[in-house]
Amino acid sequence: MEINTLRPLHGAGRKLYVETYGCQMNVGDTEIVVAVMQREGYVHTERIDEADVILLNTCSIRDNAEQRIRGRLAELKRCRRERPGLVVGVIGCMAERLKEQLLEGAHGVDVVAGPDAYRDLPRLVRQAEAGGKGVNVLLSAEETYAGIAPVRLDRNGVSAFVSIMRGCDNYCAYCVVPYTRGRERSRDAATVVAEARSLFENGYREVTLLGQNVNSYRFGEVGFPDLVRRVAEISPLLRVRFATSHPKDMSDRLLDTMASMPNICRAIHLPAQSGSSSMLARMNRKYTRAWYLDRIAAIRQRMPDCAVTTDLIAGFSGETAEEHLETLSLMREVGYDFAYMFKYSERPGTFASKHLPDDVPEEIKSRRLSEIIALQNELGHRSNLRDVGREFEVLVEGTSKRDERQLSGRTSQNKVVVFDRGTHRVGDYVRVRITGCTAATLFGDPITEQGN
Known part of the structure; x- marks a missing residue:
């Protein structure tokens, strides 16, 4: 840990507890937050009861995620009564979206920091400890945290996340990410490779390259296929994974790179969201069912043993019975190994919330989601049965x-x-x-x- 000995460390000996919600990106961000706070002298703890600072690293992608965090803040209200000096903060996507609501009301918190403000956390905590509110939700066009070595919090010491880019430029109609995490920007490839090499030299045997849309990565002349190859070339004993891919950017060049290197894992997460081209157009996904199936065929042709997983949404704006059936037929045609499956929940600030009605009745959403889940359970079991004997x-x-x-x-x-x-x-x-x-x-x- 790098420590500046020329000044006193404000957090010296104080305990930091971080609770993480949501995606793999948030897990990676928590490791960055701990690194930033350790530089200020804070000590990470896994026991909330001994913490001086509690940070909730939040997700806004679905309403139920936000409701869980609101419930957690209600529970922490008791901790704050019992420990008057305790600092409670909300960081991440929910902080970016709901700053005013988080600072006010019954569960008003002390610190609110957006995904691009983690370097500022020590100052924000100092403001809160002095009796004020620490707030920074400014989005950045440059911040990638490339100069910060994350503190690895996993216990197995085998697998690690490496963030290669931040933000998103796709603006899918239902998605809040571009508004909470800002525009796409990629890390210098050299820093990504150096971080992965350091992990391997310290005993890690698998890295997962992370981004909201990893296959649109570009830094200078280095595109995503080049980056994946450079990381895989560190050692044949280092497995390389990546998430998440956007179907519109799933190139033959990337697939050829994967097929040529056995230590690039045979697993692609390729969110479809829907099997209907008309629905994909309303979602602003920028591809059709035919394009998606062409990408699946390209994967199967180069890597017959590659697992394909996906995301699916039931009940997006205007979804007809026919469009739902097209999603089920896509699932059967692809034969997904696994899927993340959700009912549509309207997110304030998105294109859909302003321009597309949330008009599918809740009971129909629930029924369609149940059908999707039942089919995927069947497909996943079939996939596993095919592996018996191999x-x-x-x-x-x-x-x-x-x-x-x-x-x-x-x-x-x-x-x-x-x-x-x-x-x-x-x-x-x-x-x-x-x-x-x-x-x-x-x-x-x-x-x-x-x-x-």
């Missing part, structure tokens, strides 16, 4: 939650495998033959252990 290289991440005599890890396709521990350890690559499965998990027997 062999996979599994990167061990930890002990099985159900049995300490077993280990748990993931295949290149990002599927969880549980198998007997034997002499294997966390961080090992283990060849495993799959002997059985549930809808969510594969079970197998280890064959040979690979070097790590």
Whole structure:
């Protein structure tokens, strides 16, 4: 940890607790926040009861995420009564969107910081401790936090997130991200590669490159396929994943790069949102069903063993019964291995909230979502059944939650495998033959252990 010895550290010895909600980007942001605060002398704790500063790193992408955070703030009100010096802050996307509401009312917090204001957090906390309110929700066109080494909070020491870009320029009709995280900007490729190399040298065996739309990454002459290759070239023992991809930017060049390098994982998260071209147009997704299926065909042709996962929304503005059926038919045609599935919830400030009515009745949204979930459960189970009898290289991440005599890890396709521990350890690559499965998990027997 870098410490400036020329001045006293305001947070010296004080405890920081951060609670993270939402996407992988927020997990990565929490690691940046802890790094910033440690420079000021704060000590990270996983026990909320001993914290001097509590920060909730929030998500605004769906209404239920915001409701969970409001409920958490109500719970923290008791902590603030019992510990008068406690500082409570809300950071991230919800802070950007709801500054005034968070500062006022029954659960008014002390600190509000948007996703581009984390370097300013020590000053904001000082303002709160002095009796004021610490507020900074300004968006930046340049901030990527490239100069900050995140503090890795994961416990397995095997897998890590590396943020390569921030913001989004797509402006999908339903999505609040461009308004809470600002425009796209990419990190210098050299800093990304250096961070990934440092992780590998410190024992990590997998990195996930993160961005709202990673495959639109560009820094100077370096595009996303070039960046992925440079990270994968660090070592054949370093697995490389990425999330999330936008279908309009899923290029043949990226797929060719993936196919040429075995340590780039055979797993692509490719959000469809809907299987209907008319619905995709209303969503401003900038591709059609035919384009999406062409990208799926390109993936299958180059990497037949590649897992494909997706996001799906039920009940967006004006969705007809026919459009819903097209989503179900897309699911069957692609055969997704996994999906994140949601009912549409209107987000204030988006294009849809201003121009498209939220006109699908709640009971119809719920019924359609239930149909999507039921179909995906069937597709996911079929996918796992196809793996029975096959062999996979599994990167061990930890002990099985159900049995300490077993280990748990993931295949290149990002599927969880549980198998007997034997002499294997966390961080090992283990060849495993799959002997059985549930809808969510594969079970197998280890064959040979690979070097790590």
